[in-house]
Amino acid sequence: MISYDSVQELADKATKKGKPISALVLADQALQMERSQQDLIEEMNKSLQVMAEAASKGINSGSKSASGLSGGDALKMKQAIHAGQSLGGMVLSETLAKALAIAEVNACMGRIVAAPTAGSCGIIPAVLLTLKEAYDLTEEQVVMSLFTAAGLGMVIAKKASISGAEGGCQAECGSAAAMAAAAAVELMGGTPQMCAHACAIAIKSVLGLVCDPVAGLVEVPCVKRNASGAANALIAAEMALAGIESVIPVDEVIAAMKDIGDAMPKTLKETAEGGLADTPTAKKMAREIFR
Amino acid sequence: MNVFDIIGPIMVGPSSSHTAGAVRIGKIARAVSGGQPAMVTIELYGSFAQTYKGHGTDKAIIAGLLGMAPDDERIKDSLELARDLGMAFKFKKSGNKAVHPNTALIAAVDSQGKKTIVQGSSVGGGRIMVNRINEINVKFNGEYYTLLVPHHDTPGMIAAVTNLLADQGINIAEMNMYRSQRGGEAMMVIETDQAINEELVSLIEAVNSVKKAVLIKPIY
Structure with missing residues (x-):
């Protein structure tokens, strides 16, 4: 049985067995949940299908959320892609478009998969679905990589937090980016150690990021933070696959995230009392929405 | 988790x-x-x-x-x-x-x-x-098959109801009793590992002092 207390331990166990982290997590979860591995794969595949549906639905929708605070940005990104406009290359642009699309579907009360939360639901699917298309990966491979994401996510949830109300946005979009980065590394043939480094690098880049949603709604800045979270995951995976290592070990990075989350004032943890939510524009918008 | x-x-x-x-x-x-x-x-x-x-x-x-x-x-x-x-x-x-x-x-x-x-x-x-x-304060999360059994507070109620569950091999995961006052309105909240069927609900409702039994299926 795996205790999910340490990402390093997960990576070391996988290295020792000569298997990817996903295989370890899948085998362990089947044991712990008293279900067959095939059964778990099928359930995870259902989530992948919902992720893909949300991405394709959101990219063409262009509709606004009930509050009017978000919507239409994924469509703009798609139009830019069609116009051949991309600074960072098509993988990056496509990733951003999908992350925006899924986060907008969420804001419009569409169906998504919390990964790990609804507020950060665009990051993991945007990265993995884009890599799948760009590198002709199979559905099975992507489903397996979700077990790696989930395994690391369990460690983060246990040792720090995946909730914005508890740990700020670093805990929500940061954790999603870290999970996506590790899954991307595994998907692209990286080692378990590289997965651990990617996880650490992604979190380090957003340590201290606060959760300050306008009017308390999962829209501003959340929708765009899904895009930046997905980009963060790609950046971290790219570095890790190049052999770049995190100087601070991954579990210490996760512990630092917890300390920072604990030290973060309550006004910056999903209460909509500080940060962006406390700007004159945000306050005016909130008054109008809840009038 | x-x-x-x-x-x-x-x-x-x-x-x-x-x-x-x-x-x-x-x-x-x-x-x-x-x-x-x-x-x-x-x-x-x-x-x-x-x-x-x-x-x-x-x-x-x-x-x-x-x-x-x-x-x-x-x-x-x-x-x-x-x-x-x-x-x-x-x-x-x-x-x-x-x-x-x-x-x-x-x-x-x-x-x-x-x-x-x-x-x-x-x-x-x-x-x-x-x-x-x-009017009764309770505490349950809907994860299990949950039976709400409002009844009149009299001795032997828990035994009567739980025996019916035991007869069908149903294991209780969690159980709590709440009452407004001694001898007053009371409620059992029973959460079980196995599914409960409507037939069992009727049997429980037939127990003396039980007013009605409500079955809530798992919501997760």
Whole structure:
């Protein structure tokens, strides 16, 4: 049985067995949940299908959320892609478009998969679905990589937090980016150690990021933070696959995230009392929405 | 915690606590009131009261009362659906402090005029805690098959009811007794590992001093 207390331990166990982290997590979860591995794969595949549906639905929708605070940005990104406009290359642009699309579907009360939360639901699917298309990966491979994401996510949830109300946005979009980065590394043939480094690098880049949603709604800045979270995951995976290592070990990075989350004032943890939510524009918008 | 708590649940957005959890509170209220009510009054507390319009908490609770699950794409149209299906509803914002910041109190009236009160809180990640049924404070989360057995507070009630469960090989995961006062109205809340069927519910209802038994199927 795996205790999910340490990402390093997960990576070391996988290295020792000569298997990817996903295989370890899948085998362990089947044991712990008293279900067959095939059964778990099928359930995870259902989530992948919902992720893909949300991405394709959101990219063409262009509709606004009930509050009017978000919507239409994924469509703009798609139009830019069609116009051949991309600074960072098509993988990056496509990733951003999908992350925006899924986060907008969420804001419009569409169906998504919390990964790990609804507020950060665009990051993991945007990265993995884009890599799948760009590198002709199979559905099975992507489903397996979700077990790696989930395994690391369990460690983060246990040792720090995946909730914005508890740990700020670093805990929500940061954790999603870290999970996506590790899954991307595994998907692209990286080692378990590289997965651990990617996880650490992604979190380090957003340590201290606060959760300050306008009017308390999962829209501003959340929708765009899904895009930046997905980009963060790609950046971290790219570095890790190049052999770049995190100087601070991954579990210490996760512990630092917890300390920072604990030290973060309550006004910056999903209460909509500080940060962006406390700007004159945000306050005016909130008054109008809840009038 | 398992992998599907992290990659999952599949749900309709935008917020697991304000939307998915709210659907589940509505769903419990539907089960307790014995189907779709004719008329509901929903009182929202704390963050639910402040942000329900933006989060669609109102639509979510109504969707639950109509029997939808948190991943049902019709949730966003639930208010119109309720009107079509003849369920009247009214929302009130409460200025009072509740047991938890995300709390809703649902008062449902059925077509016979019978009133049922269910209060629940959304405690994070779409999980809920039911904390009041009618006049009795309770505590259960809807994860198990849950039996509510309102009865008159007399000796031997627990034995009589639990024996019926034991006879069918049903294991109790958690059980609590609540009463308003000695010899007054009381309620057993029994959560079980195995499924409970309607036949068993009738057997329990036949026990002396039991007023009615309500079965709530797992909502996760």
